[in-house]
Amino acid sequence: MNLFHREKASAKDNAFVVNNKFPHPDDMRLSTHALCVSIGGNPILKHVNVDIPCNKITCIIGPSGCGKTTLLRTFNRLVDTIEGVKMTGVVMLGNQNIVAAGASELTEIRRHIGLVPQRPCPLPMSIYDNIAYGCRIHGISGRRKLDAIVEYYLRAVGLWDEVKDRLNAPANKLSGGQQQRLCLARSLAIEPSYLLADESTSALDPISSRMVEELFVKLKKDYSIVMVTHTLRQAKRIADHVIFMYLGEVIEEGDAEQVFNRPKHELTQRYLAGSFS
């Protein structure tokens, strides 16, 4: 069984396909143009222009406080929850400007851009409902369909065999690594095009962390992944594309092989050499 590849719904009817429940526009490339974000008057991001390639793992690296997380959270507009935030510029997803999106478009945008949080944070529900919640709010109902979705995505993250006998148990009883894979499954279940990962392995033990990392590598066949990471070694292991940020600006962006081995900018060289962090 190919777990990750999206099957095409048969043309003759609108039959339910477990991993193709929602419409998927063809061109869903994520890019920013002259993006500036300030919080309470302090500029956090200054004229950021990046282009996130599809079906690759893009790692955003840089020292603490350089705006990595803010950039990531601008992509799905979670920055909105911060007091005094101002955004100018453009963030395009396909042909839609995320920065200008209204509340009703936002829910649809967030469906296309999933988030895997820094610390595992299951919803206060059963394991089953954690996966079903996202589908329910996007209009999928019916026990049979939801059963199929829950099983499919729990298998996709390798959690099915561990939890299949206790789907109704509270999700907070799972271990940290299991919770993080549940969060990943929860995001995948609403079929995003992009997955944002904000240091998603930093709160996990090494084995769980490796498991999640391997999942990301498998997932890039069908999803485009943007990852903020503090560990250069992790970025070197899995990145295809790298964005290096410093003090709210993008210093260097390019193919991982090039940025890590032949950095063009002096700051990048010094950061990679470990002279500051």
Next chain:
Amino acid sequence: MKKSLIEEKIFKMLMYAAIALVIYFVASVVLSVFKRGLPLLSWEMVSQLPGGGFYIGGGGGFLNAIVGSLYIVGGATILGLGISIPVVFFLNVYLKPNSRLGSVARLAYDVLFGIPSIVYGAFGFTLMIYFEMRTSLIGGILVVTLLIIPIFIRSMDEVAKATPTDLMEAAYSLGATRWETIAVIVRQIAPAIATATLLSIGRAIGDAAGVMFTAGFSDRIPTSLTQQTATLPLSVYFQLQSPSLEVQNRAYAAAVVLTFIVLALSIGGRIIMNRFSRNKIQ
């Protein structure tokens, strides 16, 4: 002995003393009520309406007051939950954390929390006169609802405020609207809903002053919302006023029933809500 160890010993003693004091008071209240009430408590008392001359020593029981109290508490708890859960949700999800409206509302609920129930009763009474209503079951339910809403809101709000931001972000990032996060919030604060319900029931069922002007008193079980109804605390109050020792002792019997109802509701509420609170994210 080391100073810190002595300190710990002293504070341990103080804590034990405090616990002993609380247990002593609870036990002495319960014992004195039970001592006078239990001998008179019979099946007849809890299963019959007051007969002729009940309050001067005639036959019958106080079923009217038991049922009336349960009606009022049940109605007020359901109404109170229906009003206060949306309020708590609005305060915590729709308003910004430092919103002025939010802090004014919270202050207002704090003030309402401290207002004695007789004031609620008088307020309800004034309103009822204005609307030309007579003392009735619905009047009692509404006033008791007003009385317990601040308890509901304050105790749920404290827990809702502590909802991890990660949790809200998780819901938002799945594309939930603010309204759709209510499924998350309600499950998260389920333990607080349980505690608040138990506190409210305790206050509602024991309250005499609020219902005195608004629910009235009746020897029959009300069959519609507009009829007067008796309540256990008022039944206790009226019987205690009697010069006859026999009737006074019946008041204690009614108090025993009241105590048992509170106990049963508390245990029941705890069992039911434990099922809902197991999902909470720390």
